[in-house]
Amino acid sequence: MPAQPAAPSTPINRQRIAIIGSGIAGLSAAWLLSRDHDVTLYERAAKPGMGIYSVDIPWADKSTSIDIPLRVFTPAYYPSLLRLYRDAGVRTETTDHAAAYADADNRLFFHYGNLQLGKRSLSFPKLLNGPLLAQHLNLFNTLQQHKHSPDTDQQSFGSFLQQHSLDNDYCRQILLPALATVCTCDYDDVLAYPADILINYLTCGVMKDGLMRASGGVDEVVAQLLESNVSLRTATAIDHIEEDNHGVRVCSGAQTAVFDRVVIATQPHHASQILSKLPSAQSRCQQLQQIPVVESRMQLHTDTSLLPASLMPLAPVSYFLPGDENRPEATVDLAKAIGHLRNGPAILQVWNPLRAANPSSVLADVTFSRPLVTLQSRQAVRELRRQDASQRILLTGSYLCDGIPLLDGAVESSLRVAHLIGSSRAW
Missing domain, CATH: 3.90.660 (Polyamine Oxidase; Chain A, domain 2)
Structure with a gap:
């Protein structure tokens, strides 16, 4: 796996940050950033994305939660x-x-x-x-x-x-x-x-x-990564975002909120839809659409x-x-x-x-x-990975890694975003 960027040497400027999507990419970004910034996490489903398909079943006179899909990993690749x-x-x-x-x-x-x-x-x-x-x-x-x-x-x-x-x-x-x-x-x-x-x-x-x-499945992962100072907005689908001199406006139906930064932590086709009304993001939209x-x-x-x-x-x-x-x-x-x-x-x-x-x-x-990854989509991903600290809209997700798009790629991508914004937790 690629080496992580060095941690910022300058003081961290506290910012208002919206994270769109609460899968492992969004949750890890929220955990990495929430100590130093005011984080709002948006999720279109009724509960955080890692557990969106989990079900509770009767087990030994009580209920137990079953992850769908089962998340497993091998230490060397994750x-x-x-x-x-x-x-x-x-x-x-x-x-x-x-x-x-x-x-x-x-x-x-x-x-x-x-x-x-x-x-x-x-x-x-x-x-x-x-x-x-x-x-x-x-x-x-x-x-x-x-x-x-x-x-x-x-x-x-x-x-x-x-x-x-x-x-x-x-x-x-x-x-x-x-x-x-x-x-x-x-x-x-x-x-x-x-x-x-x-x-x-x-x-x-x-x-x-x-x-x-x-050990505790996605319920434990969500509980440990989603700290109390993160404002969680479930059942909130983000239609699009807008950018002006005041910041980045997150739009959900008739509701809007303004942030200093927005981190889009969705699948690439959803990220393209969210960015579609931004003239400055058309190149990124085209690159996102090349990812199958x-x-x-x-x-x-x-x-x-x-x-x-x-x-x-x-x-x-x-x-x-x-x-x-x-x-x-x-x-x-x-x-x-x-x-x-x-x-x-x-x-x-x-x-x-x-x-x-x-x-x-x-x-x-x-x-x-x-x-998925193909020889053709890989070039688009490499272009999308060229994000810098001056950008107010950043992308994270497993598809941005240089490997199979799995859990580790999502965390690695969020680490890069955390370094760009500033985080005392990023290693």
Whole structure:
């Protein structure tokens, strides 16, 4: 990950700041800035964005909140998020990331487990498939050899796989389903990613460091990042912003408010809409529109009949791979992945459900959007990242990182904004 800018050496001038959007980018920006500035956080939903899709379910004679989607991270790829959680007092825990793969007939054909050894996680095959395991080792050997190759940032991941003659069956059965789930997109979208981004992710230590999550889920993250001195305005959709000599005017219907600075912490297509009436922002609008955004569907249910019978006592993560689909169906059994739910009945969180669950078992069904990275959009992102301290309107979001647009990219982006505005909390 890129090094962070140096902290400002001059005294911090207290300002009125509006942050639009309360996902992890907006929440981290609010936490970083609220000690030194007067912060108002706008959210169009009824509650802060990280928990917008969370649901409460009965559990052990009480109610428990389930995050949708489940947020997990690996320390090596999420250093900024981990530092933010530590500084803000968000508790973390390790989570089992063992995975199993089933074919179109729901038959298990590959399964790996992981053994937690202190802070390290040792992954190992539990259902041995010799050819796939050999290709897996070949892939990681190839990735390590080209990790620092200068030409991979000008090459798509699909081109890289073809150039090095990596086995098509392995890619379609193991590699692409896993990456499509991480990036929440189609296989074709994965293949269009800049090669260096996915090579960096795959070689950063996911299989050695394992996965972690916030112990209390997004409820704890929101509670720790959203301090009492932040003015939270939920159910407030921002139509557009205006800029004049008095400051930046935030407009929501007939209501307006004036601030010294505005930080837009939304998805890129929403940021473009908010900026659309500003003549001075037309170049940024065009760049934002070059960033592709795709929709994903996620379902929460308890219908275990959709799992392979042989998988029931095994892995928390399973992939169902019908041969003609361009995305996998990826299922996480939360009772195996979340500490306080362990040893309880299965609760299945399914990304891209391809099979119909029993309607009576469905607890939630949501759609959300995520940005992608292509060789073409990367140049637009690099232009958008060239923000400076003189600008009164700043952007933050996972799409502004030079990697997969995940939680860490959002925090890293908010750190850059905090340095530009002035923050005693930014590291």
